[in-house]
Amino acid sequence: MTSNAGVPVQTAGLVKRFRSGADRITAVDWLDLDVPAGQAVAVTGPSGSGKSTLLHLIGAIERADGGTITVGGKEVTKLRRAELAAYRRGIGFVFQRYHLLPALTALDNVIVPVLPYRGRGDHAARARELLDAVGLAGRERALPAQLSGGEQQRVGIARALMGEPGLLLADEPTGNLDSATGGQILDLLLRLRDTRGMTVLLATHEQHLAARCDRLIRLSDGTVVEDIDLTDGEDPAATLDRASRLRL
Numbered sequence: 001m002t003s004n005a006g007v008p009v010q011t012a013g014l015v016k017r018f019r020s021g022a023d024r025i026t027a028v029d030w031l032d033l034d035v036p037a038g039q040a041v042a043v044t045g046p047s048g049s050g051k052s053t054l055l056h057l058i059g060a061i062e063r064a065d066g067g068t069i070t071v072g073g074k075e076v077t078k079l080r081r082a083e084l085a086a087y088r089r090g091i092g093f094v095f096q097r098y099h100l101l102p103a104l105t106a107l108d109n110v111i112v113p114v115l116p117y118r119g120r121g122d123h124a125a126r127a128r129e130l131l132d133a134v135g136l137a138g139r140e141r142a143l144p145a146q147l148s149g150g151e152q153q154r155v156g157i158a159r160a161l162m163g164e165p166g167l168l169l170a171d172e173p174t175g176n177l178d179s180a181t182g183g184q185i186l187d188l189l190l191r192l193r194d195t196r197g198m199t200v201l202l203a204t205h206e207q208h209l210a211a212r213c214d215r216l217i218r219l220s221d222g223t224v225v226e227d228i229d230l231t232d233g234e235d236p237a238a239t240l241d242r243a244s245r246l247r248l
């Protein structure tokens with residue numbers, strides 16, 4: 001199995017505003033973040049605090065109104081349209097709703113994002129290897145409706161890995177799953193991070209999952225209000241309890 005080099009992620013003075021009727025909402029408000037390569041960061045905070053918007057900005061799904069985003073040394077905010085497409089291909093996205101195409105098999109769902117770049121046959125072997133890596137060997141021909149929620153999310157993760165991403169952005173990937181299955185999905189993401197060296201940003205409301213990452217940041221009103229290192233040797237849950245400040 002290949003090992004991808006994880007990429008560092010930095011934001012400085014990042015700002016994103018949305019218009020909502022006559023109002024302007026500041027979804028991300030002067031947000032500074034520095035994530036070293038290979039770190040798994042839980043992005044937490046109440047509903048509306050800017051978690052998804054932050055991930056969308058870093059993944060160049062949304063464009064920032066101010067500030068900079070640097071990923072793997074590249075300043076994303078300065079990329080032109082053609083460069084942005086190439087940049088997005090190097091990032092793995094995992095969503096809460098798996099966004100699988102219902103008429104396609106698990107294998108073809110994994111291949112779809114890279115289909116424009118070479119033929120299906122060229123990608124099938126790698127897609128099989130990835131389905132195997134996420135625990136779905138033998139289910140290549142299943143349709144999404146024949147798979148459980150957890151299995152569908154595994155397909156979504158295999159699909160995200162097709163571009164050999166240095167960065168995985170996971171937005172509430174366990175939000176539609178029961179607690180045990182959600183735990184298994186996090187196990188998988190952390191294992192893939194270990195074997196492939198990716199940087200992982202995981203937006204989550206679930207404290208027990210957040211506590212298993214290397215680091216936890218908490219957003220409030222679009223900015224980082226807490227930044228906790230969970231690798232200091234103490235039991236992460238104890239670290240969080242001791243701080244008694246986790247309000248996910």
Ligand SMILES: Nc1ncnc2c1ncn2[C@@H]1O[C@H](COP(=O)(O)OP(=O)(O)OP(=O)(O)O)[C@@H](O)[C@H]1O
Binds near residue numbers: 019045
């Ligand atoms: N496309 C949009 N148009 C207008 N407002 C938006 C848009 N996207 C997000 N917002 C607003 O920006 C703020 C941040 O939203 P965001 O989805 O990033 O929060 P979140 O922390 O991910 O929330 P949740 O936990 O509920 O998913 C919210 O006030 C939201 O209503």
